[in-house]
Amino acid sequence: MITNGFAGTGALLRLILRLDRIKMVLWLVGILTIVAITPLSLRSILDTEAEAQGVTAEVVLAQQAALVGTNGASIALQGPPDALDTYGGRYAFEIGAFTLAIVALMNILLVGRHTRGEEESGRAELVRAASVGPWAPLAAVGLVALAANLILGAVTSGIFIADGLDAGRSLLYGSSITLCGLIFAAISLIWVQVFEYGRPATGMSLAGLGVAFALRAVGDVRDNWLSWLSPLGWVQAINSFGEVRIWPFVVSILAIVACVVTAVMLVVRRDVGAGLVQQRPGPPVAASSLLTPMGFAWRLQKSIFVWWAIGAAFLGAVYGSVISAIDDFVEQTESMRDVLESLGMTGDALRDGFITVILSLVALITTGGVIQLLLRPRGEEGAGRAEPVLGTALSRRAWLGSHVLLAAVAAPVFMLAAAIGMVTVDGLIAGEFIDPGGAIVAALARVPALWATAGVGVLLYGLARRLSLGVWAVFMVGLVIFLFGDLLRLPDWVTNLSPVAHVTHLPGGDQGWLSLVVLSAVAVVATVAGLVAFDRRDIETA
Amino acid sequence: MTAAIEVENLSKAFGATLALDGLNLHVDTGQVMGFLGPNGSGKSTTIRVLMGLLRHDSGRVEVLGRDPWTDAVGLHRSIAYVPGDVNLWPGLTGGEIIDLFGKLGPGLDPARRAEMIERFDLDPTKRGRTYSKGNRQKVALIAALAGRADLFVFDEPTSGLDPLMESVFQETVGELLNEGKTVLLSSHILAEVESLCDRVTIIRDGRTVEAGTLAELRHLTRTSVNVTTSRPLGDLVSATGVSDFDARGDRQAAFSVANEHLPEVMARIAALGIEAIESQPPTLEELFMRHYAVEGS
Numbered sequence: 001m002i003t004n005g006f007a008g009t010g011a012l013l014r015l016i017l018r019l020d021r022i023k024m025v026l027w028l029v030g031i032l033t034i035v036a037i038t039p040l041s042l043r044s045i046l047d048t049e050a051e052a053q054g055v056t057a058e059v060v061l062a063q064q065a066a067l068v069g070t071n072g073a074s075i076a077l078q079g080p081p082d083a084l085d086t087y088g089g090r091y092a093f094e095i096g097a098f099t100l101a102i103v104a105l106m107n108i109l110l111v112g113r114h115t116r117g118e119e120e121s122g123r124a125e126l127v128r129a130a131s132v133g134p135w136a137p138l139a140a141v142g143l144v145a146l147a148a149n150l151i152l153g154a155v156t157s158g159i160f161i162a163d164g165l166d167a168g169r170s171l172l173y174g175s176s177i178t179l180c181g182l183i184f185a186a187i188s189l190i191w192v193q194v195f196e197y198g199r200p201a202t203g204m205s206l207a208g209l210g211v212a213f214a215l216r217a218v219g220d221v222r223d224n225w226l227s228w229l230s231p232l233g234w235v236q237a238i239n240s241f242g243e244v245r246i247w248p249f250v251v252s253i254l255a256i257v258a259c260v261v262t263a264v265m266l267v268v269r270r271d272v273g274a275g276l277v278q279q280r281p282g283p284p285v286a287a288s289s290l291l292t293p294m295g296f297a298w299r300l301q302k303s304i305f306v307w308w309a310i311g312a313a314f315l316g317a318v319y320g321s322v323i324s325a326i327d328d329f330v331e332q333t334e335s336m337r338d339v340l341e342s343l344g345m346t347g348d349a350l351r352d353g354f355i356t357v358i359l360s361l362v363a364l365i366t367t368g369g370v371i372q373l374l375l376r377p378r379g380e381e382g383a384g385r386a387e388p389v390l391g392t393a394l395s396r397r398a399w400l401g402s403h404v405l406l407a408a409v410a411a412p413v414f415m416l417a418a419a420i421g422m423v424t425v426d427g428l429i430a431g432e433f434i435d436p437g438g439a440i441v442a443a444l445a446r447v448p449a450l451w452a453t454a455g456v457g458v459l460l461y462g463l464a465r466r467l468s469l470g471v472w473a474v475f476m477v478g479l480v481i482f483l484f485g486d487l488l489r490l491p492d493w494v495t496n497l498s499p500v501a502h503v504t505h506l507p508g509g510d511q512g513w514l515s516l517v518v519l520s521a522v523a524v525v526a527t528v529a530g531l532v533a534f535d536r537r538d539i540e541t542a
Numbered sequence: 543m544t545a546a547i548e549v550e551n552l553s554k555a556f557g558a559t560l561a562l563d564g565l566n567l568h569v570d571t572g573q574v575m576g577f578l579g580p581n582g583s584g585k586s587t588t589i590r591v592l593m594g595l596l597r598h599d600s601g602r603v604e605v606l607g608r609d610p611w612t613d614a615v616g617l618h619r620s621i622a623y624v625p626g627d628v629n630l631w632p633g634l635t636g637g638e639i640i641d642l643f644g645k646l647g648p649g650l651d652p653a654r655r656a657e658m659i660e661r662f663d664l665d666p667t668k669r670g671r672t673y674s675k676g677n678r679q680k681v682a683l684i685a686a687l688a689g690r691a692d693l694f695v696f697d698e699p700t701s702g703l704d705p706l707m708e709s710v711f712q713e714t715v716g717e718l719l720n721e722g723k724t725v726l727l728s729s730h731i732l733a734e735v736e737s738l739c740d741r742v743t744i745i746r747d748g749r750t751v752e753a754g755t756l757a758e759l760r761h762l763t764r765t766s767v768n769v770t771t772s773r774p775l776g777d778l779v780s781a782t783g784v785s786d787f788d789a790r791g792d793r794q795a796a797f798s799v800a801n802e803h804l805p806e807v808m809a810r811i812a813a814l815g816i817e818a819i820e821s822q823p824p825t826l827e828e829l830f831m832r833h834y835a836v837e838g839s
Contacts, residue, residue, distance in 0.1 A: 281635070281665075281667035281668060281669075282634075282635035282637075282638070282667055282668075282669055283635055283637060283638060283667065284635065284637035284666040284667045285637050285638070285641055285666070286637065286638040286639075286640075286641035286642055286645075290634075290638060290641070290642060291641060291642060291645040291646070293646075296642060296646075299633075299634070300631060300633075383629050384625070384627055384629040385629045385630070385631060387590070387593075387595060387625055388623060388624075388625055388628070388643065388682065389643075389646065390593075390594075390595060390614075391593045391595065391618060391621070391623040391625075391647075392618050392643060392646035392647035393615050393616075393618040393619045393646060393647055393648070394615070394618075394646045395614070395615045396614075536597070537597075538595070538596045538597055539590070539595040539596065541586070541590065541595075
């Protein structure tokens with residue numbers, strides 16, 4: 001029988017708040033900025049359009065509802081096209097599943113950082129040796145997650161109420177965001193018990209988020225039950241601004257309770273520092289393939305590389321599965337065909353447009369994988385593992401270069417995996433393969449954009465270890481511009497900051513080859529400069 | 543005799559913090575040099591400069607006749623380095639890591655590798671993440687000792703080892719010496735330094751405060767004496783070289799004597815008629831305490 005299982009929770013809670021005071025504020029401000037900007041910019045867009053047409057903004061909202069509700073690419077990204085003729089419904093759609101996924105990401109990383117991350121470093125042992133109960137670390141991180149998600153929900157509700165929306169529905173929508181975050185925090189609490197190390201635990205939670213996003217994307221586009229298998233689908237099914245459903249609310253809360261109870265039971269069934277999945281012995285001598293700089297880098301990066309490739313193929317497959325639905329939709333809807341023809345477009349153009357959007361999204365997401373591979377040397381240096389390696393006859397340039405090369409190879413591999421996944425699944429569903437080569441060329445055309453981002457990463461890392469995380473800013477800028485660029489009506493020079501934004505016309509349009517050459521040149525110059533700079537700086541020690 | 547390590551007037555600052563401030567270090571080929579100093583005195587920073595991992599601001603640094611910053615790769619073919627805090631890759635086994643360091647470094651002698659694994663009693667099939675601190679240290683030591691390096695740089699290499707492994711380490715370093723290898727050993731374990739090192743260099747606040755053989759250093763310190771004489775001690779308290787004088791009655795006292803004044807002081811006491819005397823040469827601990835303690839305290 002465990003007594004005082006929660007002893008020390010308060011102290012740990014304050015410790016987490018102290019450690020994360022900047023990180024969590026950035027997350028919350030970032031997410032809430034997206035939420036706050038949406039009503040502002042949408043209102044202004046609608047008013048401008050209404051003035052031009054000489055009608056009220058509500059009429060424009062209703063016009064757009066019909067159009068937005070038939071856009072497969074938007075639905076796949078953002079969620080079910082519910083209540084789009086209301087302001088609240090439209091806001092919720094624009095904020096969308098993608099923002100919910102970012103909320104989930106915040107929670108997954110938060111939980112991983114303060115549970116497994118702490119145990120792995122051995123710091124948890126110090127903490128648990130003090131007067132701290134076995135559940136205190138979980139309770140502390142759980143309370144921080146609860147507070148963070150409540151703030152997100154409350155401020156979101158407040159923003160919507162301030163916009164003049166119905167208070168009850170606004171609160172309902174805010175609470176759906178809170179629930180979404182808590183579900184993923186709770187799921188993560190389980191994974192961190194099962195795995196002994198932070199990386200696989202966080203990896204499983206992220207994979208779960210990917211599957212949840214994919215399920216609801218397919219379910220929403222095809223308007224079927226698949227969405228209801230996804231926690232993201234549940235919170236969107238609440239439909240705060242249309243015909244409100246109560247069951248997803250109940251299901252979400254039950255899921256949170258079930259996950260937390262499971263995690264609490266698992267904690268006391270394992271030793272501190274140990275996982276439920278145990279380690280097996282390995283080879284007593286190294287294979288010759290490990291003993292080259294490249295082989296060594298590959299060994300350290302293999303699992304990340306392979307999982308990202310599988311993830312990219314999966315992402316491509318998910319979107320590939322809805323391409324034929326768009327064709328069907330156009331064929332079945334006479335008015336849609338008329339609209340398209342009046343614009344001089346065919347079903348093929350719509351199809352190509354969808355693939356273009358999807359490939360840009362895949363490029364943005366897999367940039368994350370390329371950055372992760374690229375920043376491995378940063379992690380090695382911080383963990384003190386770079387020092388003994390660079391104390392051997394391995395040159396700095398060969399050491400960093402082999403990781404950079406891996407990241408560079410990863411870009412086309414990830415894009416190809418996604419394109420092949422997409423083309424294959426679409427072909428299987430449609431019964432014929434429509435221009436697979438075009439999709440593959442279009443996928444490869446996005447590779448220089450990934451390389452350019454990677455090049456910036458090498459340069460920053462070469463200059464100083466602490467700068468290297470700045471490459472994530474390039475990633476985030478790309479993502480925000482892609483998702484909200486139209487909504488924000490950003491000037492061109494801002495949009496041009498996103499490498500991926502330079503490749504938007506394939507398949508089906510003319511790609512400016514010059515931009516691909518420029519992006520590649522940026523990548524090469526930045527990489528070389530980074531490698532040279534790395535030779536000239538101090539190696540940091542743990 | 544040629545110099546394996548030649549450091550003159552070495553300075554290195556991290557931002558506003560001056561880590562090394564005119565440090566000197568001289569190690570001859572075939573020598574085991576003890577490198578001592580309190581925590582934070584700059585030992586690891588010096589070693590990282592010697593390994594070409596840090597760039598020094600000023601002064602002259604030469605290792606095996608090369609500049610470690612511009613010629614790190616060539617130099618590292620002849621150096622084995624064991625850092626104080628060994629972090630291993632969680633997914634690689636101990637055996638794989640030993641081979642990796644051997645291959646990337648000065649090369650590995652397979653027979654010696656097997657022998658060292660045996661002597662250090664390491665299970666090479668375990669993954670890096672499952673080794674204890676001592677075992678992580680052993681992995682790095684085996685990788686270094688089984689290699690074909692000429693210069694061995696150890697930064698507190700035995701901090702996690704049990705006494706048995708500690709003595710294995712001392713044996714193997716003794717063997718290195720017999721083979722004519724050079725060793726730079728940074729350590730806080732004074733017994734280890736005493737039994738292994740020909741010479742020691744003591745640094746504090748990034749500066750060399752003492753260098754020489756242990757016998758020379760001992761000579762520079764003090765012997766403690768507790769004496770009872772048949773005649774009163776008189777003004778012994780003010781004799782040159784005597785300090786920490788603690789009178790226990792007028793015929794008994796405890797005090798310390800600077801070693802260079804020991805002969806005169808002993809002659810004076812002898813003239814007073816010794817009834818009982820205890821004298822203790824400085825222990826190594828006292829030797830180092832003197833240097834480690836901040837001036838004036």
